[in-house]
Amino acid sequence: xxSVAADQRPAERLVRFGSGWRRWPLAAGAGxxxxxxxxxxxxxxxxxxxxxxxxxxxxxxxxxHTVVTLLWNTLRLAAACTLLCAVVGVxxxxxxxxxxxxxxxxxxxxxVLPLGIPDFVVGFGWVSLDHGLHGYFAAVMVMTxxxxxxxxxxxxxxLANVDSSLEEAARSLGLGRWRTFWRVTLxxxxxxxxxxxxxxxxxxxxxxxxxxxxxxxxxxxEIFTEFQLGFNAVGACVLSLVLVLIGLVVxxxxxxxxxxxxxxxxxxxxxxxxxxxxxxxxxxxxxxLLTALAALALGVPLYAxxxxxxxxxxxxxxAASLAGALGRTAEFSAAAAxxxxxxxxxxxxxxxxxxxxxxxxxxxxxxxxxALPGLVxxxxxxxxxxxxxxxxxxxxxxxxxxxxxxFLPLALVAVRAAxxxxxxxxxxxxxxxxxxxxxxxxxxxxxxxxxxxxAAFALVFISSATELTATLVLHPTGVNTLATQFWxxxxxxxYGAAAPYAALMVxxxxxxxxxxxxxxxxxxxxxxP
Amino acid sequence: MSRLRVQGLVKGYGNRQVLRGLDLDVPAGSLxxxxxxxxxxxxxxxxxxxxxxxxxxxxxxxGAHTLDDGQTYVPPERRGIGYVPQEGALFPHLSVEAxxxxxxxxxxxxxxxxxxxxxxxxxxxxxxRLPHELSGGxxxxxxxxxxxxxxxxxxxxDEPFSSLDAALRASLREEVHELLRAQGVTTVLVTHDQExxxxxxxxxxxxxxxxxxxxxxxxxxxxxxxxxxxARFLGAVNLIPASFEGAAALTALGPLALREDSVAATGAGxxxxxxxxxxxxxxxxxxxxxxxxLGGRVEQCRYYGHDALxxxxxxxxxxxxxxxxxxxxxxALPAGTAVTVAARGPVSALG
Numbered sequence: 014x015x016s017v018a019a020d021q022r023p024a025e026r027l028v029r030f031g032s033g034w035r036r037w038p039l040a041a042g043a044g045x046x047x048x049x050x051x052x053x054x055x056x057x058x059x060x061x062x063x064x065x066x067x068x069x070x071x072x073x074x075x076x077x078h079t080v081v082t083l084l085w086n087t088l089r090l091a092a093a094c095t096l097l098c099a100v101v102g103v104x105x106x107x108x109x110x111x112x113x114x115x116x117x118x119x120x121x122x123x124x125v126l127p128l129g130i131p132d133f134v135v136g137f138g139w140v141s142l143d144h145g146l147h148g149y150f151a152a153v154m155v156m157t158x159x160x161x162x163x164x165x166x167x168x169x170x171x172l173a174n175v176d177s178s179l180e181e182a183a184r185s186l187g188l189g190r191w192r193t194f195w196r197v198t199l200x201x202x203x204x205x206x207x208x209x210x211x212x213x214x215x216x217x218x219x220x221x222x223x224x225x226x227x228x229x230x231x232x233x234x235e236i237f238t239e240f241q242l243g244f245n246a247v248g249a250c251v252l253s254l255v256l257v258l259i260g261l262v263v264x265x266x267x268x269x270x271x272x273x274x275x276x277x278x279x280x281x282x283x284x285x286x287x288x289x290x291x292x293x294x295x296x297x298x299x300x301x302l303l304t305a306l307a308a309l310a311l312g313v314p315l316y317a318x319x320x321x322x323x324x325x326x327x328x329x330x331x332a333a334s335l336a337g338a339l340g341r342t343a344e345f346s347a348a349a350a351x352x353x354x355x356x357x358x359x360x361x362x363x364x365x366x367x368x369x370x371x372x373x374x375x376x377x378x379x380x381x382x383x384a385l386p387g388l389v390x391x392x393x394x395x396x397x398x399x400x401x402x403x404x405x406x407x408x409x410x411x412x413x414x415x416x417x418x419x420f421l422p423l424a425l426v427a428v429r430a431a432x433x434x435x436x437x438x439x440x441x442x443x444x445x446x447x448x449x450x451x452x453x454x455x456x457x458x459x460x461x462x463x464x465x466x467x468a469a470f471a472l473v474f475i476s477s478a479t480e481l482t483a484t485l486v487l488h489p490t491g492v493n494t495l496a497t498q499f500w501x502x503x504x505x506x507x508y509g510a511a512a513p514y515a516a517l518m519v520x521x522x523x524x525x526x527x528x529x530x531x532x533x534x535x536x537x538x539x540x541x542p
Numbered sequence: 543m544s545r546l547r548v549q550g551l552v553k554g555y556g557n558r559q560v561l562r563g564l565d566l567d568v569p570a571g572s573l574x575x576x577x578x579x580x581x582x583x584x585x586x587x588x589x590x591x592x593x594x595x596x597x598x599x600x601x602x603x604x605g606a607h608t609l610d611d612g613q614t615y616v617p618p619e620r621r622g623i624g625y626v627p628q629e630g631a632l633f634p635h636l637s638v639e640a641x642x643x644x645x646x647x648x649x650x651x652x653x654x655x656x657x658x659x660x661x662x663x664x665x666x667x668x669x670x671r672l673p674h675e676l677s678g679g680x681x682x683x684x685x686x687x688x689x690x691x692x693x694x695x696x697x698x699x700d701e702p703f704s705s706l707d708a709a710l711r712a713s714l715r716e717e718v719h720e721l722l723r724a725q726g727v728t729t730v731l732v733t734h735d736q737e738x739x740x741x742x743x744x745x746x747x748x749x750x751x752x753x754x755x756x757x758x759x760x761x762x763x764x765x766x767x768x769x770x771x772x773a774r775f776l777g778a779v780n781l782i783p784a785s786f787e788g789a790a791a792l793t794a795l796g797p798l799a800l801r802e803d804s805v806a807a808t809g810a811g812x813x814x815x816x817x818x819x820x821x822x823x824x825x826x827x828x829x830x831x832x833x834x835x836l837g838g839r840v841e842q843c844r845y846y847g848h849d850a851l852x853x854x855x856x857x858x859x860x861x862x863x864x865x866x867x868x869x870x871x872x873x874a875l876p877a878g879t880a881v882t883v884a885a886r887g888p889v890s891a892l893g
Contacts, residue, residue: 438631441594444618445625446645447692456644460635 041367044359049378051356051418055385055393056257059250062396066247074251079235083252087231087259090152091217097157098213102164103199103206105306108299110172111198112290120303121169122527127310128162129526131479133222133500134515135159138314140226141321141508152229158310159223160216162526164209171205172198177288190290211267218260219386221482222500232256233386237482240392250396253389260384318516325509334498335513342494345409346477349416350424354469356417357424358432358462365432380422387483390415395486412487416477423476424469431465475525479518543728544605544695545570546591551600553586560586562752563600568696568745570605573722573729575743576754577736579775583752584732588700591730592625593618604695624689624697624727629705630681632673638684639669645692659687662721679710686718696728703738715742736776740764748772764816766801766890773814773892778851778866780815781892791889794858795820795836799887812892815885820867822852825880835884838865840875850874854883 063071074080109120127135136155140146175198183193199206221233232252240249292299357379364376382390394415398406405411435458443453481496488497495514502511546568553561560583568574578584589595591602593609593616601611604623609616632641642659643651650656660666663683673681682702689697702718703711719742722729733739739746740760747757756768767773770781784791784798789805791798791813798813825837837857841864844851852875854865865883875881 436631438627439633441589441592441618442625442627442631442688443633443644444594445592445621445623446688447619448645449617449619457633461633 041359041363044356045363045372045375048356048360048421049375051414052378052381052421054397055390055418056254056381058393058397058400059253059257059389061400062246062250063254070247071251074248075255080252080255083230083232083235086149086229087218090149090156090229090231091214093153094156094160094217095210095213097153098161098164099206099210101157101161101306102209103168103202105161105303106165106169106172108292108303110169111175111288112292112299113296114292114299114303115296123307123311124165124303125162126523126526127159128166129523130159130311130314130519131222131481131515131522132156132159132216132220133226133481134318134519135310135314136223136226137499137503137508137511137515138317141503142313142317147228149229151227152224155223155227156217156220158306160213161306161310163212163216164206167205167209168202171202175201180288207267207270211263214263215260215384218256218263218384219388219482221386221388221485226503232259233388233482236388236392237485240388240486246392246396249392253386253392256386257384257389260386261381264381264384315519318512318519321508321512322516325512334493335517338493338495338498338514339517341492342478342496345412345416345494346474348409348413349420349477350470350473352413352417353421353424353473354428354466356421357428357469358466360425361429361432365429366437376425379425382418382420383422385419387415387419387480388486390418391483391486407487407489409489409492412484412489415483415487416473416480419480419483420473420476423472427469427472428462428465431462431468434465435461471525475522478521543571543726546696546728546730547601547603548587548591549601549603551587551590551602552598553583553590553595554598560752561590564749564753566747566754567757568728568730570728571726572744573719573731573742574745574747575731575733575739576747576749577733577739578749580734582749584734584749585700587749588625588698588730588732591696592623592698593621622692622695624692624694626682626685626689626697626699626702628701629678630673630685632676632681632684632688634673636673637669638665638671638673638676641673641684642687642691644688655691659691662690663687664717678706679714682706682714686721690725690727694727696730697722699729699731701733702731704733704735711738740776748775765814766803767814767892770812770892778817778868780817780820780863780866781812782815782863783810784813784891785810786891791891793885794856795883795885798885798889801888801890804889804891813889814892815889817851817866817868819886819889820865821884821886822854822867822869822873822875823882823884824875825882835882836865838881838883840877840879840881842877843874845871845874847871852881854881856883 105120105124108114109117109124114120132155135158139151139155179201180193180197183197184190188196217231219233220231221237224231224234225237233256236249236252236256239252240246360376360379363372394411395406398408398411439457439461440453443457444450448456478495481500484494484496485500488494493501495518499511499514499518502508502514546566548564548566551561551564551566552559564583564587566574566576566587576584576587586595590597590610596615597610597612599612602609603611604621607616608614609621632638633644636644638660639656640651643656646655657666657669660669663686665680665683665687668676668680668684673684676684686702699718703715706714715738731739731743740763743760745757746760746763747754748763749755750772755772756763758766763772764776767776773779773781782793782795784793786792786800786808789800791800791811793813795815798815800813804813821835823835838854839857840852841855842853844853848871849868850871850873852867852869854867856863856865867883869875
């Protein structure tokens with residue numbers, strides 16, 4: 014009798030494209046078609062571009078020596094970083110959520126905040142303070158410090174919701190503390206760990222800025238260089254396709270792994286809140302480790318920014334250009350956020366309200382950009398506009414569309430959750446009370462999904478404002494954003510001039526990172542997730 | 543107040559037909575209960591009447607207006623049919639006041655009309671609350687006031703009391719009954735609870751496998767159900783073999799008077815004897831007290847306080863059938879008691 018059961022009425026699983034009296038699914042269908050078209054566009058045009066040059070050339074490009082080196086570089090970096098992030102993320106999450114660590118509330122916030130510093134700013138922070146820092150070791154360290162919160166966050170949430178009665182049952186069955194941790198606790202949070210590792214790996218595949226700064230050559234760095242220096246479009250496209258393929262393999266691998274480890278609770282007993290292990294004599298060493306982590310991940314980049322800003326001082330700080338860049342960044346990001354949220358509405362409403370094989374596939378498709386590096390989307394759009402719509406090339410619209418495609422998954426997650434909270438039944442009741450379709454949408458649906466739309470807007474806005482790679486490729490000539498200004502100054506070693514732009518980007522993304530950290534510490538009241 | 547008529551309604555999802563040629567006649571101003579097990583098509587029927595789904599075949603008409611007949615289709619907002627869904631479905635972002643005023647013109651949403659409605663359902667003090675701050679019963683009251691705000695021609699109640707606990711259900715049921723009676727609005731109540739249907743409704747229509755198998759007053763249905771499954775669905779029952787002779791049915795319990803409309807039955811058949819029609823007396827001593835009754839032994843006694851249901855095995859050799867008898871609680875008999883069972887007529891012959 015719950016509303017969940019009612020939502021699965023056969024009526025709502027039915028898709029009715031084109032039956033005139035219910036125009037909403039038709040509009041949703043059209044919107045979803047546009048969104049999936051946009052998502053597929055960059056990949057399609059990379060393929061077109063590669064094919065045009067002929068398979069012979071593609072083959073010779075792929076069999077180059079560099080490709081093997083790049084593959085090796087990328088994979089060993091991804092392996093080391095993902096593993097380190099998993100260890101650091103799970104360890105820190107366990108200490109905060111399941112031990113008697115002092116100041117847990119403070120740690121819960123501090124450990125998430127590095128998420129608010131763009132990776133290339135972390136790289137900038139370290140390298141600007143120590144020029145000798147480059148190569149494999151530097152890349153692994155910078156990326157681990159930037160990305161471990163992607164594991165920490167989901168695992169901390171999962172650990173807070175772990176059912177301790179399972180652990181107690183294991184102890185009563187004769188398992189020791191450690192074996193219980195390995196066989197029961199870790200098992201329960203495995204989907205969260207895998208999900209976090211997936212995000213880390215995909216971020217590593219997509220990263221350009223931090224590796225350029227630490228002078229470590231991965232696929233993405235090479236693609237950018239080939240595109241920028243030689244305008245070797247075909248080479249860049251072919252390498253991009255390889256990168257997309259790796260991303261999709263990683264995505265599929267994660268799906269298979271989590272598919273087999275879904276932790277469902279059996280029995281109707283109420284889950285007992287998690288119990289905490291006493292750290293005792295380990296309290297001080299653990300505190301020291303966490304302090305070191307926070308100092309390296311958060312302290313060093315922030316110190317570097319402050320240091321360069323003070324040192325650079327008024328001589329290098331053109332206030333007008335800073336305000337201008339901020340303005341352009343805000344315009345582009347806001348436009349992208351509106352577009353991505355608008356595209357997410359039809360996708361989410363189809364997948365929530367009219368669940369079937371087709372809509373499920375469309376929804377999955379919309380998550381593909383997660384495996385698409387910004388650079389790849391940018392190159393795909395470039396090869397499209399150069400051939401078919403030259404007037405759009407390096408126009409504002411192209412950049413905004415690129416952001417919207419890249420961050421569509423973020424918007425979709427937020428809007429989807431909101432639409433799931435707005436059951437179709439409420440719209441029906443609205444109709445029976447005399448309000449027409451449009452009035453019901455305005456008076457019932459829109460207010461109900463407004464929080465989700467706001468969240469989607471904020472997420473996309475922030476991600477766009479701190480995006481570097483696609484921005485460097487697509488920004489309109491003569492127009493500078495925070496990211497491009499930062500990049501041009503820091504590439505010329507004008508650290509003092511670069512720092513204020515980075516500081517502004519950190520300020521923009523620190524707010525949501527803080528809010529995210531609060532979400533894990535405060536347990537939700539009632540049933541609403 | 544208008545009469546609501548559904549004729550030959552067919553509706554399915556994909557390959558599954560849910561309603562197969564359903565006819566339902568709801569007299570103007572009556573409270574008609576549609577009674578059926580879950581999955582029998584009750585909710586689908588409601589959704590077609592309300593206009594959320596279109597009929598595949600057949601028609602829906604309210605008073606003189608056709609709402610849906612394959613050509614005409616009146617959208618839900620123009621039907622003038624109020625709808626109270628399961629668990630209320632209040633708009634979570636609107637206050638109680640705003641929920642009730644939702645269907646009113648903008649100028650009346652904040653006026654006395656809303657206050658009067660809230661007063662009518664007894665929650666005028668909760669006007670400013672949000673739905674999540676209300677109890678289940680209060681939510682149902684708001685949903686009812688909201689549906690009545692537009693003075694609908696007809697009102698649909700979809701299992702409105704099923705999510706409430708037993709005590710609250712009984713009292714709210716009574717109150718809603720009074721209120722709807724006073725308003726005189728044509729009402730369809732969908733329920734799976736036979737007690738609710740029998741005690742509230744003027745007319746009960748039983749829905750099974752997508753059609754109405756019987757429609758009548760609660761007493762008609764209880765006393766003269768169309769078939770054995772329906773007889774059992776409406777309450778505990780003894781189905782007793784009988785041979786018919788004129789106005790009497792000859793049974794193991796002796797000759798029983800037949801109800802007037804059953805007199806036409808001839809030959810052999812079955813009669814319906816409700817447990818409360820059986821009289822049970824303990825046999826005293828070892829005298830064969832079966833005179834004017836059937837001897838038997840209590841096998842089990844289910845005690846409910848106000849009454850008790852006895853399962854009695856007749857002494858007759860080869861009798862497999864247990865007899866169910868309802869006695870007042872104070873007359874409950876422990877298992878093992880030897881008893882004499884007699885039946886009070888009149889009874890009905892089964893279909």
